[in-house]
Amino acid sequence: MRKIILLLIFGLIFLVSAAFAAYNMSDVTVNYYFGELTIPLSVLVAMSMLAGVIIGAVILLFSTMKLRYENRRLQSKLSVSEQEINSLRILPIKDAH
Numbered sequence: 001m002r003k004i005i006l007l008l009i010f011g012l013i014f015l016v017s018a019a020f021a022a023y024n025m026s027d028v029t030v031n032y033y034f035g036e037l038t039i040p041l042s043v044l045v046a047m048s049m050l051a052g053v054i055i056g057a058v059i060l061l062f063s064t065m066k067l068r069y070e071n072r073r074l075q076s077k078l079s080v081s082e083q084e085i086n087s088l089r090i091l092p093i094k095d096a097h
Contacts (some may be wrong), residue, residue, distance in 0.1 A: 017046075024041040024042045025042065027041075
C-alpha cells in the first residue's frame, strides 16, 4: 500500500512539473558575474531546485558524519567504563573490622 501511495505522489509531481514546463517555455536571461545565459524558465527552476537538493544533501552528510563521530566516541567511552565496572566487581570486599 505504501508503494502505491508513493507512486501516486511521484506521478502527481511529474504531471505538475510537466505542466509547469509546458506553460513556462519562455526564455529568461540570467546575468552572472562573467556573462549571461539565456535558458527556458522551467530549466532555470529545475536547476535551482537541483542545486538546493545537492546543497541540502551535503549539509545532511556533514551533520550525519558529525553524529557518527560522536557516537563512536561515546561507544568507546562506554566500553572503557564497562571494563572499569567489571574489574571493580571482581575485587573482593575488604571488611575494616
